[in-house]
Amino acid sequence: MSNQILVLDTNRKPLTPCTPGMARSLLKARKATVFRRYPFTIIITKEVQNTPQCLTLKLDPGSKVTGIALLKNDKLIWAAELTHRGSAIKHALLSRRQLRRARRNRKTRYRKARFLNRTRHEGWLAPSLQHRVDTIQTWVNRISRYAPVGSLVQELVRFDLQLMQNPEISGVEYQQGELQGYEVKEYLLNKFNRQCVYCGAKDTKLEVEHIHPRSKGGSDRVSNLALACHPCNQWKGNQDIKDFLSGKVDILKRVLAQSKVPLKDAAVVNATRWALFNALRTTGLPVSTGSGGKTKFNRTRLGLPKTHWLDAACVGDTPTLEVLTLQPLLIKSAGHGTRQMCGTNKFGFPIRHRTRVQIHKGFQTGDLVKATVTSGKKIGFYVGRVLCRATGSFDIATVTGRVTGISHKYCTPIHKKDGYNYSY
Incomplete structure (x- = not known):
């Protein structure tokens, strides 16, 4: 169950994708030739006048990996996962800045500070974030050249269900609504990589645990919460974390440091979601959006595992979904080299x-x-x-x-x- 094959006619007009078996028969009969290896595309030797069926391209933008899914009548026929290189870009810019700063200090040691009059244009994003928008837009345009894409769906917003149920909600009531425990648990699952912070257990039921026990002055703030499996949670009890991990200095240091770090992935997605939405609108295709909660609801209802490309297939309205591929194309952004002289x-x-x-x-x-x-x-x-x-x-x-x-x-x-x- 691999991806279906993208097809072009002799005038490079995108046609409805075909199965690998049909593509193999066309190539063997010399009625088509290989046009592109990645994504695998064939071009047939005749012109097609009929209008192909329009497909839906769905996107699940992530901070490190973006899921891409191509659907035909609620059938997943082509999927891919795009891995970004934002961390590599950030590291390269940091290294360059450090070298330039050291060189500048050696040559202009006593230079007076100058007025910083360099301004950034409206909608400016850091290069590591702009890279995400550019690469996703590149692949949307590339897939649209090889497949008859008729509409785009992007995971963009999260519905405020508390406000829907109670239009007069305000203030601290937001933190005391029905979704409080759900949102906190999801935040902790993403923050601690869905594993126990003490023993590293995965694929087990995790419980919300107070790093500093409430009986000893600990608060309910998210920075004081962690995830632990049931045995570790019971074993720790109301002990202070320093006493509980007295013989495990490395784990203690990691837990304390990780508890104070904000969820950077969520900040990255929030910073680029509207820039990506505006970039997709420039393609001229109709763009619709779906919430993260709706994506998870669709995936859970359909009984699908947690992957980026299946999340993309579940974005937006997905009453039914027939998965016809289990082998997505894995795309990793590697850059075009360096321009150093x-x-x-x-x-x-x-x-x-x-x-x-x-x-x-x-x-x-x-x-x-x-x-x-x-x-x-x-x-x-x-x-x-x-x-x-x-x-x-x-x-x-x-x-x-x-x-x-x-x-x-x-x-x-x-x-x-x-x-x-x-x-x-």
């Missing part, structure tokens, strides 16, 4: 030159290639990402490890570099 050491001093030539022997670092070596010490068949050198001696990063010293003469391109890594 020279390499630096850990102190920021230049130590090596970086050439501007990126294509060697017709290949570029990051291309997906297959190599059939027929002689020498590296006889075999290899498939993976290539690392190019001007000498023509390449390295191929396969699933089992890196193979060095493969001549470019044995390499055949499968998929050109586009800034993403793919797997299933």
Whole structure:
């Protein structure tokens, strides 16, 4: 049960996706050829006049992984998970800022502070957050070129059910409503990775536990709450956490530090959800939204496991859902390399030159290639990402490890570099 195959006609008009068996028959009969490897797309050799059936593209934006689902009449026919690289971007910018600051202090040690007159445009987002919006928009446009997408659905808002039940609710009553325990439990599940903070147990019933016991002055604030399995919760009782974890210094330090850290993932999603919504509207397709609570309700009602791509399929109105694929395409954002003009050491001093030539022997670092070596010490068949050198001696990063010293003469391109890594 793999993803269905995206289909184009000879004029590159997107058609209704077909099953892998039908695509295999078309390729074998030479009525179609492979147009693109990721996402796998074929192009047939004739023009189609009929209007294809419109599909629905659903998105479940996450802080690290975004779920993508393509539906046809409540049937999930294609799915993918897009992994973002926001943390890598943040780390790269932090490293650059540190190097520049150290270099600037060495050269202008006594420079007076200047007025900061650099302003940011309206709707500005940090590069690590803007990256999420851009990559999701890129894949929406890419899928729309290969499939007849007629509408978009994005998980955007969470309904205020307490306000619906009581229009006059205000103040502290929000924290004392029917959803208080539910929202707190969901917050803690995401904060502590759905596992016991003391023993690390997973796939078991977790209970809300006070880090500092209430009998000894502990409060009900979220920063004083954690998740523990039933044995650990009973074993701890009303002991102080320092006494309970007296012989486990590492766990004690981790629990205390983790309890004070805010839920960054939720902040990332909240900061980019409207920017993503406005970006999707520029596609010209009708965009509808659904709440996170409704997504979870649909997934629970349909009895589906917790995954990003199934969450995407459950976004919005989902009365029924027939899952026709169990093998989503895993997309990982890898970037397009660096634009550094020279390499630096850990102190920021230049130590090596970086050439501007990126294509060697017709290949570029990051291309997906297959190599059939027929002689020498590296006889075999290899498939993976290539690392190019001007000498023509390449390295191929396969699933089992890196193979060095493969001549470019044995390499055949499968998929050109586009800034993403793919797997299933």
